[in-house]
Amino acid sequence: MASLHPSHSFPKPSSSRSAVLQQGVIEIDEAINLTKMEAGESNNNTQQLGEQNGICLTWKDVYVTASMGRNGSRAILQGVTGYAKPGQLLAIMGPSGCGKSTLLDTLAGRLGSNTRQTGEILINGHKQALAYGTSAYVTQNDTLLTSLTVREAVHYSAQLQLPDSMSKAEKKERADFTIREMGLQDAINTRIGGWGCKGISGGQKRRVSICIEILTRPRLLFLDEPTSGLDSAASYYVMRRIATLGQKDEIQRTIIASIHQPSTEVFQLFSNLCLLSTGRIVYFGPASAASEFFASNGFPCPALQNPSDHLLKTINKDFDQDTELDMNGTGIIPTEEAIGILVKSYKSSERNQEVQKEIATLSKKDTGSKDKKRRHASLFYQCIVLTKRSFVNMYRDLGYYWLRLVIYIALAIALGTVFYDLSNSNDKIKDRSSILSFVSTFITFMAIGGFPSFVEDMKVFELERLNGHYGVTAFVIGNTFSSVPYLLLVSLIPGAITYYLAGLQNGYEHFLYFFCVLFSCLMLVESLMMIIASIVPNYLMGIITGAGIQGIMMLVGGFFKLPNNIPKPFWKYPLHYVAFHTYAFQGLFKNEYQGLKFYMGQVRGGSNNYIISGEEVLRNIWQVDMNYSKWVDLAILIGMIVLYRVIFLVILKTTEKVKFIVASFLSVSPKRTIQIIENPTATPLHGEVV
Numbered sequence: 001m002a003s004l005h006p007s008h009s010f011p012k013p014s015s016s017r018s019a020v021l022q023q024g025v026i027e028i029d030e031a032i033n034l035t036k037m038e039a040g041e042s043n044n045n046t047q048q049l050g051e052q053n054g055i056c057l058t059w060k061d062v063y064v065t066a067s068m069g070r071n072g073s074r075a076i077l078q079g080v081t082g083y084a085k086p087g088q089l090l091a092i093m094g095p096s097g098c099g100k101s102t103l104l105d106t107l108a109g110r111l112g113s114n115t116r117q118t119g120e121i122l123i124n125g126h127k128q129a130l131a132y133g134t135s136a137y138v139t140q141n142d143t144l145l146t147s148l149t150v151r152e153a154v155h156y157s158a159q160l161q162l163p164d165s166m167s168k169a170e171k172k173e174r175a176d177f178t179i180r181e182m183g184l185q186d187a188i189n190t191r192i193g194g195w196g197c198k199g200i201s202g203g204q205k206r207r208v209s210i211c212i213e214i215l216t217r218p219r220l221l222f223l224d225e226p227t228s229g230l231d232s233a234a235s236y237y238v239m240r241r242i243a244t245l246g247q248k249d250e251i252q253r254t255i256i257a258s259i260h261q262p263s264t265e266v267f268q269l270f271s272n273l274c275l276l277s278t279g280r281i282v283y284f285g286p287a288s289a290a291s292e293f294f295a296s297n298g299f300p301c302p303a304l305q306n307p308s309d310h311l312l313k314t315i316n317k318d319f320d321q322d323t324e325l326d327m328n329g330t331g332i333i334p335t336e337e338a339i340g341i342l343v344k345s346y347k348s349s350e351r352n353q354e355v356q357k358e359i360a361t362l363s364k365k366d367t368g369s370k371d372k373k374r375r376h377a378s379l380f381y382q383c384i385v386l387t388k389r390s391f392v393n394m395y396r397d398l399g400y401y402w403l404r405l406v407i408y409i410a411l412a413i414a415l416g417t418v419f420y421d422l423s424n425s426n427d428k429i430k431d432r433s434s435i436l437s438f439v440s441t442f443i444t445f446m447a448i449g450g451f452p453s454f455v456e457d458m459k460v461f462e463l464e465r466l467n468g469h470y471g472v473t474a475f476v477i478g479n480t481f482s483s484v485p486y487l488l489l490v491s492l493i494p495g496a497i498t499y500y501l502a503g504l505q506n507g508y509e510h511f512l513y514f515f516c517v518l519f520s521c522l523m524l525v526e527s528l529m530m531i532i533a534s535i536v537p538n539y540l541m542g543i544i545t546g547a548g549i550q551g552i553m554m555l556v557g558g559f560f561k562l563p564n565n566i567p568k569p570f571w572k573y574p575l576h577y578v579a580f581h582t583y584a585f586q587g588l589f590k591n592e593y594q595g596l597k598f599y600m601g602q603v604r605g606g607s608n609n610y611i612i613s614g615e616e617v618l619r620n621i622w623q624v625d626m627n628y629s630k631w632v633d634l635a636i637l638i639g640m641i642v643l644y645r646v647i648f649l650v651i652l653k654t655t656e657k658v659k660f661i662v663a664s665f666l667s668v669s670p671k672r673t674i675q676i677i678e679n680p681t682a683t684p685l686h687g688e689v690v
């Protein structure tokens with residue numbers, strides 16, 4: 001097998017090299033020759049060394065079925081067998097929908113929960129799940145923080161992923177070098193951009209995603225369509241850099257990439273090719289021998305045609321209904337039949353025997369190099385980096401806090417002027433309670449406005465966690481601390497405007513308490529929304545669920561219906577005590593009424609100036625529990641914040657574990673394979689495998 005490990009050094013990337021994409025086409029020929037030489041010059045020694053360092057991945061008779069609810073199940077992969085060795089680039093090709101991404105997901109151990117998988121996947125001869133973070137996976141869709149620039153995104157990622165043993169400068173250098181390697185130096189200070197603001201192009205986003213994943217120089221690299229959105233010259237350079245990653249650190253990598261539409265130059269970079277059609281293997285073997293295999297089965301590649309185009313055209317049956325395109329490239333046999341011939345022919349071919357033999361040798365050979373867990377930055381350092389990154393993101397995303405601040409200020413002015421200057425007379429008792437409950441219900445309720453931005457954050461987090469960049473704890477801590485300054489601002493300015501315009505009880509201590517409760521309520525709503533974000537699949541459902549839950553909590557908080565009048569089962573016990581509004585109302589009411597006196601005017605048969613104390617108002621009118629002080633209410637609110645964040649953390653941690661347990665439960669023993677093979681939805685070819 002050809003190894004991609006180069007035995008001579010490459011010219012160092014320089015600024016002239018950085019402009020390769022513009023010169024592109026002229027340099028391609030020269031570059032191809034260089035790569036061919038690199039591939040040819042490998043020797044057995046380096047290959048053996050590489051195999052010892054690297055990861056051998058073998059998979060045998062892999063079947064994947066997806067359950068479609070009531071419509072039964074559908075076979076996506078059907079008896080796929082193959083291997084990937086260090087120093088080699090395995091390309092998975094096939095028409096869209098043939099199962100390329102599914103195969104990559106299966107090998108990387110991250111299939112969706114509605115799928116079932118059978119067959120044997122071995123890593124260096126061991127049956128072990130690819131633990132989080134042991135391999136790098138560039139997914140088909142780019143999930144990046146849109147407000148960061150390319151440089152920031154890669155730099156933060158380097159700081160998070162690279163171990164503490166590297167200095168900050170070294171990490172920076174690695175990040176800059178990787179950016180140059182991916183030809184992104186011209187876009188380095190451009191924001192990534194997404195919904196709402198235009199940033200770098202789709203192809204550049206693809207390269208940023210690749211950049212972030214290859215920062216750690218992983219030994220096993222999965223790439224799902226890394227060249228989508230790139231022009232042919234950029235595709236070539238990106239693929240060549242990926243293929244020759246090992247040249248710098250002498251570690252040979254195992255690279256598996258799904259790819260469609262490779263140019264001739266890119267095609268020549270592949271060591272092995274796995275050609276799939278509707279989940280079945282049409283060909284597995286050296287890429288260079290694929291055309292020969294097709295030709296020997298009656299599908300020769302026409303002169304002057306790109307071989308990969310020919311292969312894909314021959315096995316694409318998606319457009320069979322169109323009579324003009326009814327035939328495969330040869331114009332003789334319908335495509336379905338052509339695929340059947342090729343699949344059968346491959347099964348009985350010597351090539352298949354060779355693959356089986358290679359798998360047997362690779363799976364017996366215990367290279368002793370088990371899949372080691374990657375070393376990361378320490379948890380403490382990750383928390384600092386994530387806090388910083390999240391802070392910058394919140395600062396730049398107008399929808400996160402800034403818009404809310406403006407609206408809150410407007411609302412505060414409205415509230416302050418509507419309830420302007422509350423004097424100590426009887427009818428203002430109701431007003432005081434109204435303004436306080438408005439602040440602790442509706443103002444805090446609006447904290448769900450930042451939810452869509454948070455959901456975007458969660459998407460990035462989920463992808464990065466899956467790729468093992470950092471853990472759940474670092475994310476929760478980072479997100480909590482980065483939001484605190486904004487929440488302080490959002491509660492301080494509008495809080496002060498409302499408090500002093502309306503003329504609530506004088507005294508700094510009273511204002512401080514009011515501000516603390518407002519801040520805690522905002523934190524609580526954010527925490528509640530985080531829990532919701534970890535459970536519901538999208539932000540529209542999240543906003544509706546969050547609004548519903550808060551609506552119910554407000555209702556039983558003790559203002560709209562007095563505590564003693566709330567129906568006892570469920571609404572009072574336990575809901576009234578679970579709702580944070582209860583403690584917010586009570587705390588704010590105590591803060592406001594205690595120490596005040598209200599002149600009730602002339603009372604029938606009594607004195608002219610009947611006065612009631614704030615304590616009486618609290619006890620008799622609002623039915624506030626006076627057995628404990630307002631500070632206890634605040635302490636309960638703060639305790640709830642901690643509790644909510646811990647619940648969020650536990651949900652994220654357990655979904656990680658539950659997903660893993662479910663996945664290992666669903667990847668059943670070989671006995672099960674037969675049941676699935678006998679699945680009625682399967683094609684007749686299944687029978688032959690059994």
Ligand SMILES: Nc1ncnc2c1ncn2[C@@H]1O[C@H](COP(=O)(O)OP(=O)(O)O)[C@@H](O)[C@H]1O
Nearest residue numbers: 066076095096097098099100101102103112115
């Ligand atoms: N979890 C799933 N549930 C149902 N169908 C799925 C699932 N994953 C993939 N599929 C289906 O399997 C087929 C192959 O998907 P995929 O592997 O993404 O194709 P490719 O990457 O080759 O374009 C598609 O038709 C897709 O709809």
Ligand SMILES: [Mg+2]
Nearest residue numbers: 100101140224
């Ligand atoms: Mg895909």
